[in-house]
Amino acid sequence: WPHLAVMDMTAAAMDQAQVLYARASSSQPPVYKVIGITLAIASGLFIGVSFVIKKVGLLKANVKYNEEAGEGYGYLKNLWWWLGMTLMIVGETCNFVAYCFVDAILVTPMGALSVVVTTILSAIFLKERLSFVGKIGCFNCIIGATIIALNAPEQASVSDIQGMQHYVIAPGFLTYAGVIIVGCLFVALWAGPRYGKKSMFVYISVCSLIGGLSVVATQGLGASILAQIRGESQFKHWFLYVLLVFVICSLLTEIIYLNKALNIFNAALVTPTYYVMFTSSTIVTSAVLFQGFSGSAMSIVTMVMGFLTICSGVVLLQLSKSAKDVPDAAVFKGDLDQIREVSQQEASEIDPKADAIRGTAAIIRRISVSRQKMEQEEAKRFFKEKQE
Template sequence: MCYQKNHCCMFFLKLLSIFVFLCFVILQTQLLGVLLAAASNFLISVSLSIQKCAHLRLACQTEPKPYYTSKLWWCGIILLGLGEVGNFTAYGFAPIALVAPLGCVSVIGTAVISVLFLKQTVRAADILGGTLAVAGTYLLVTFAPNVPQELTARRVQNNLVSWPFLVYVILEIITFCILLYFYKRKAVKHIMILLMMVALLASLTVIAVKAVASMITLSVKGKMQLTYPVFYIMLILMATSCVFQVKFLNQAMHLYEATAVVPINFMLFTTSAIVSGVIFYQEFQSAALLSVFMFLFGCLLSFLGVFVIARNKKEEHLQVPYIDCGRIPGI
């Protein structure tokens, strides 16, 4: 069993090493953004697993307390915040279509953590899925659009009032309200409803994060952008959407396994982020047809990889529970 775990970890580490090396060869100017996004998404996978562990421990208590009273849960939240800060920084060095798909690292990280700490056995599907996900992510990185990274406040203002973005926002608000109605009024807490609301909020977050990070970067370089009102509008949008993302994502983690939440969240988040980048920042406006096709093929491989990892992924019934709930008198 230990040999299988060590072999699995070494295999995934080799895949990540090859991926980082290829990124260095092909995208030296965007390497910092790639490395930041990869490291941050792995940290996010650790934080989600810690939060799930906290929920399980609280559920084993005779008198369960609210999850926000758990120090372990807050530790997971802090790690999640650090991971999101890393992702925020990465958007200042690379386009949305390049950073968003690197959430694949969180899926692979969750699979490794499940094997090492949650006592799950190594499956051939995990190795196959990890290989497909890394190969797909490599294609995404290789054929990502090469767009200018400097986004001025005036350009952000013009994009905010463009008709494609206005139509997109209206459709997104209508969809979100419908999902929220089923969630609140009908008490439907299906994993797809929760994570679709997270993805819709994430699309706005990605747009705001990219704008804020770029304007801060330009201001540090001497081109002051912080005096424009649009900077504070995007800052408020970023903070608000992040708070509600955490709320719905934490609800999903409370109700479902991390091995189910993380892959589905990755697929929905990546799709919404790429679509928002295409609509708001026109990232594929001058891309060649072959690059667009290979990028979409990379998306397909990544999604197939996370599907293979998550397919029939269930907790095993162990003789000894991996979380010690203590002995209950009389039982």
């Protein structure tokens, strides 16, 4: 019996040593955090600017191609629209590269900055109304992002595909991922057809939970690419291609169910709900994968408060974009009838919605058939208003 106890203690010590070694070997230079946060912020700036420039291109094309506006193809001949599309691709590239340098819990919350940038620039260059509620929302998003960037707790990260494989095949994460996938299949196949049109949480839960897994897988891909650049052989490892296939499949799943939610329910409600659920899922998935955060209780609480601050900002921004004719005082007073009226007003199809928060989703949704039909209808309404 004493020998068995010693063997158990030795095995436990070896397991703990492997975890500590994995954490130590996966530690990144401090400059990587600066690079990653800079890329995440740049991604929000590029994507936010791209929405404004594309909107300028659409409006110019609508005016120039009066007869073709209803068909929705005039913007393809406009250089402003293509410049905006190019900036969006650059922004999405920055978002992906950011995962190579910094943890997902820092990159994902920064997705709200694109909505802030679009709102501010639209007020400046397109002379769109930015209410006091919208200004408060922008301020909250910026403050929350700053808090997270400065106070996010340290987390074990990966520096190559071997390190990612070590964390993924851990029993705890495999169990967590299995529960998430089975739960999403149940919701998609059983709950979706029955309750998908009654509650937006049905489809949003699928794309949010799958999105959390997709983000950490993307982080592993980014780390392996960075390791390959450093001279470490990565492309010979089979697990890299498993991650690649999973990222592609999960991203397509996210876009399908996010489109379902946006096509059925109001974007003013879908966008903040999706942001909260998707970011929360990413934080929880990262914590499970990397076996928690290494930081003081104060830093963890501060990060949570920063996240909640961004959430409040996103909600206020979405309300302000729909509240074109509702006084700010009505929203601040909590007048439920007025707020319900605001939430029922759909924002412009050209403006960023929940797809702008998730990297690559905005590009794919932009070329979707349903999105093109909505923009065609909006172009027709635009010209009717101009003629009247």
